[in-house]
Amino acid sequence: LKSDVFRRLSARPAEFREIVMGRKYLDLVIVDEVQKIPDLLDEVHWLIENTSVRFILSGSSPRKILRSGVNLLGGRALRYELYPLSYSEIPDFDLQTALNHGLLPRHYDAKDATLLLGAYVGSYLEDEIAAQTKIRNLAGFSRFLEKAAFSNGEIVNYSNIAAECGLSSPSVRDYFQILEETMIGRFVQSYRKRPKRRVVHAPKFYFFDIGVANFLLRRNQISRQSTDYGDAFEHFIYHELATYAEYSTKRFTISYWRTSSGFEVDFVLGRHEVAIEVKSTEQVIPRHAKGLRAFDEEYSPNRKIIVSHDPVPRILAQEFEVLPWRIFLEKLWSGTII
Numbered sequence: 001l002k003s004d005v006f007r008r009l010s011a012r013p014a015e016f017r018e019i020v021m022g023r024k025y026l027d028l029v030i031v032d033e034v035q036k037i038p039d040l041l042d043e044v045h046w047l048i049e050n051t052s053v054r055f056i057l058s059g060s061s062p063r064k065i066l067r068s069g070v071n072l073l074g075g076r077a078l079r080y081e082l083y084p085l086s087y088s089e090i091p092d093f094d095l096q097t098a099l100n101h102g103l104l105p106r107h108y109d110a111k112d113a114t115l116l117l118g119a120y121v122g123s124y125l126e127d128e129i130a131a132q133t134k135i136r137n138l139a140g141f142s143r144f145l146e147k148a149a150f151s152n153g154e155i156v157n158y159s160n161i162a163a164e165c166g167l168s169s170p171s172v173r174d175y176f177q178i179l180e181e182t183m184i185g186r187f188v189q190s191y192r193k194r195p196k197r198r199v200v201h202a203p204k205f206y207f208f209d210i211g212v213a214n215f216l217l218r219r220n221q222i223s224r225q226s227t228d229y230g231d232a233f234e235h236f237i238y239h240e241l242a243t244y245a246e247y248s249t250k251r252f253t254i255s256y257w258r259t260s261s262g263f264e265v266d267f268v269l270g271r272h273e274v275a276i277e278v279k280s281t282e283q284v285i286p287r288h289a290k291g292l293r294a295f296d297e298e299y300s301p302n303r304k305i306i307v308s309h310d311p312v313p314r315i316l317a318q319e320f321e322v323l324p325w326r327i328f329l330e331k332l333w334s335g336t337i338i
Contacts (some may be wrong), residue, residue, distance in 0.1 A: 002178075004005040004119065006036065006037070008088065009037050010037055011078075013037065013039040013042065013043055014043065015038050016040050017043040017046060017047060020043075020047055020051070020053060021047075021051070026053055027053065027054065027058075028053070028054050028055075028056065029042075029053055029054070029055050029309070030055075030057075030058070031055065031056070031057050031058070031060050032058050032059070033058070033060065034057045034058065034059045035059040035060075036059075038071075040297075041057075041072070041073060042071050044057065044071075044073065045071050045073055045076065048073070048076050048077075052279050052325075053099055055077075057077070058082075058088045060182075060183075065101065069217065081183060081202070081246050083208070083239070083242070083243040083246060083247075084102065084103035084104050084105075084208065084209050084239070084243075085103040085104070085105055086103070086107060086239070086240055086243045086244070086247075086333075087240055087329045087333065088329070088333040090108070095236070096222075096223075098210065098236060099210060099222050099229070099232045099233065099236060099324075100113070100211070100214065100221060101113035101117075101211050101306065102209040102210045102211015102212060102213075102214065103210065103211070103239065104120070104209055104211065106166070107120075107209075107211050113211055114215070117211050117212065117214070117215040118215060120215075121145075121212065121215055125145060125162045125184065125212070127296070129178065129182050129184070131257060135175075135178075137167075137171075138299060140165060140166065140167050140171070141175060143164075143165045143166070143167075144161070144165050144167065144171075144172060144175045145216060146216055147161050147164050147165050147261070148161065148175070148176065148179070148185075148205070148216075149207070149216035149217045150217065151204075151205050151215055152205065152206060152207050152213045152216075152217070152231070152235065153204060153205075153206055153234055153235055153238070154203055154204060155200060155203070155204055155258070156203055156204065156205050157202070158172045158173055159177075160315070163213060176205065179207075183208060184199045184207065184208055184212075185205055185206060185207045185208055186205070186206055186208065186242065187203040187204065187205055187266075188203060188204040188205070188206065188238070188254055188255060188256050189203050189253075189255050189256075190202065190203065190256060190257065190258065191255035191257045191265075191268040191269070191272065191298075192257075192318070193258065193272070194261065196298050197259045197260070197261065197263070197298065198259060198260040199257065199258060199259050200258040200259070200260065203254055204287045206235060206238055206239075206242075207235075208230055209239075210235050210236055210239065213232075213235065214232070215279060219232075224280075229280055230279075230280040233278060233280045233281075233325075234266060234278045236276045236326075237267075237276075237307055237325070238254070238266075239269065240329055240332060241254055241267060241269070241276075242254060244332050245334060250335075250338065252269050252270040252273075252338055253269070253270060254267055254269060255267070255268045256270070257275075257291075257295055260292065263290065263291045263292045263294035263295070263334075264291045265277060265292060265295045266278045268295075268301075269337075269338050270338060272295075272299040272300075272301045273301060273302050273303070273338055274301055274304075274305065274337060274338050275292055275295050275296070275299075275303070275304050275305070275307045275308070276306075277289070277291060277292050277300040277305070277306045278306075278307050278308075279306055279308045280308070280309060281308055281309060281310075282308070282309045282310060282311070283308075283310060284306050284308045284310055284316060284322045285316075286316065286317055288306060289306060289316060289317065289320045292304045292306070292320060296319075303321060303337070303338075304319060304320050304321065305320070305321045305322075305323055305328070305337070306320055306321065306322045306323070306326075307323055307325050307328045308322060308323070308324065308325065309321075310322050310324050310326065311322065311324065312324065313327055
């Protein structure tokens, strides 16, 4: 953030090495926003090979580094993604706050996150990402962001979004790829290992934060009675699954399953070890398990779980685990779901 330091290191990256070498007893160096000067990675590489200094390199987007052909420190560095806050990181966690404000720290803590979310979407999503990726059609990208929000948690139809935005399908695909490469959103692929039934192949898409999706969708206060509650609740459970998959050593895949005849399972973990359906109801009944039952007939997962607002855990129809969301998350973060 210091313009003079940025200019010096941009003009002569070797100075970074000299600074590190000039500090005796230095153990750890943290470089934030490293994508702004990718040539520093060569200096870091040399220092790793020739000193005992450890490095933490962080940045808001890997896109510039991945596409610039610079040193990616292959075999010398581990890559982690830092997600918004999770259930396990927030004492006295409040679900309503998470569903309305999202889980970026400042937003979750705010009394009213609307202004903060507006500033974030305007200054970061629209301005900074557009600048990073050299998007020329800024108005088109802004329209795309709004329409893409309607695909949050849904199967992506590039042609429909393109028509609504006045863009070409290839442009919409490129914009979705930009969101993925800048970690603003993630695709959830269709599970189709040895399908007996005809299954939908198109991916689903989730924004990285519920609050950001809320702002783009112009959702007002989400309450248990609102029509948006179920979608936001499912997004929250996906966020927890994705965060746990990244932070744990298990790194399992997350996919979804939908047949052309309408059977669906919200999340399939790993190689169909666990199938999960998310319901915002307070009383799960047998019809809520029809997708899980169809999936079970084809793949026989180890566990079939329905996450809901039920007051206590129970077994439905002698085969489906019904878990209150809080108990499900406690089991997830303790490593006993998968």
